[in-house]
Amino acid sequence: MPTVYLHSPVTRSSFRSCIFALVWAFVALGVEPAMAREGVDVGGNSAFSKLVPAEEIEQSAAQQYAQMLAKADQQRALAGKEHPQLQRLRAIARRIIPYANEWNPRAKNWQWEVNLIGSKQINAFCMPGGKIAFYTGILDTLKLTDDEVAMVMGHEIAHALREHARERMGKTAATGLGANLLSQVLGLGQVGQTVTQYGAQLLTLKFSREDESEADLVGLELAARAGYDPRAGISLWRKMSAANKNAPPQWLSTHPAGETRIADMEAAMPQVVPLYNKAQKPSTK
Template sequence: MLAAALALAAGAAWAQVDVGAASSLRTLVPAETLEQSAQQQYAQLLEQARAQRALAPEGNPQLRKLRAIAQRLIPYAAQWNPRARQWRWEINLIGSKEVNAFCMPGGKIVFYTGILNQLQLTDDEIAMVMGHEMAHALREHARERLVKTQATNIGLRLGAQLLGLGDVGTLAANLGGQLLTLKFSRSDESESDLVGLELAARAGFNPQASVTLWQKMSQASGGEGFGFLSTHPTGPDRIHELQANLPKVQKLYEQARR
């Protein structure tokens, strides 16, 4: 199924939504180093969940649904980041009341049952969450955030190239634990909203679900355990922006549904 979808994506005419060029700052952190660090952190997270008997088994219906949705989204990822062709994508589900989901560099995805159950997400809404998180990884927002964080901590500036990649790369190798708590900028969020919306629309998921998703998020934002909202703030402006973006991807959705 994935091979067929990849072939379809490769043969499709590609006209991406415009989100501008990715920040050159991210190049100060080697992608390979950060992806390896993410893999280590991901493995530790899964091991902890397994020890707590919270890691969903292979036959879990919700996990199977998540993986089926991912199979539809992944074929369109490499158009946003060629490295995604080599990523070993993984999708897992952890039993927890926490309302959260994320995609780490290298394509490591986790959903918590809290976000599925408490918000009663439809398949289309799940695709919007997943597409958004994949977009953060594809646009390498974590690489950029980590550079900016370390620039503050150790006095790096745009001339940090003079220090050599090894200095920043060494820092990146030890930053896996920060990947789960990074707070992206508002521009990162807007970019991921639009890129994720396009990924989902191309995969045949209704773009309107992005609006209903964030309406649910907004209504539930006062609840406890909303880890997703700690790093993905919501509000009327975000919903209005999503509504304004719907026409940009509507034709892609219609083409996917033919």
């Protein structure tokens, strides 16, 4: 009978690999299945996001958002509630937000906010918990139509609904592979440290290209259901590309290449244009 070694040497790298395999198995058990539905199909939210408490991320986001608004107000860069562009943004948001709940049940309880900041930056974002901000640069420089604004807003809201920030922090917690990793996964006792450690990055968080592509598709659907033409996503991309031919604007810094993005949007049109057409029916009566 061959000898069985119960205490064979384990290298640090092999230990890390084993731990990560356990974490991956734990996460895989919680993967949310995709459901057959009308519209785009991007699968369920990543189970990695479950490794970090949503409440802590949303609380951190709310605090950072408030700090950002306070700073903008001090610099006289925060648009007042009577500003026509802010009113325009909030009107578009009111049409899109009702369709967010299907993508994330937590959205029902979010305290949605939309604000406009005076800056030449071609940028916009939606933080976890529904905290939306646009910079005047993206509206003025690109001269966006309402449909194009809805594409930007839908895209940014999609990041929050799909919990891409939470997913990224969950992956960080899972791949930290420190001595307390198993307690993080099994007891969640240490995972909150991830929010504290990385929460400061919420305002400038960079998503993966996969996240950006997913947000494009979900954003198209959200805007289409709200009655905005999803084909504006293609014209928006062309405006974005033309804004800076040598280097992409900040809003596009981690997005897929132009041709790939346009091709993905065109491929999704059969799923989203019918939703837009349905949304138009009440207004034709």
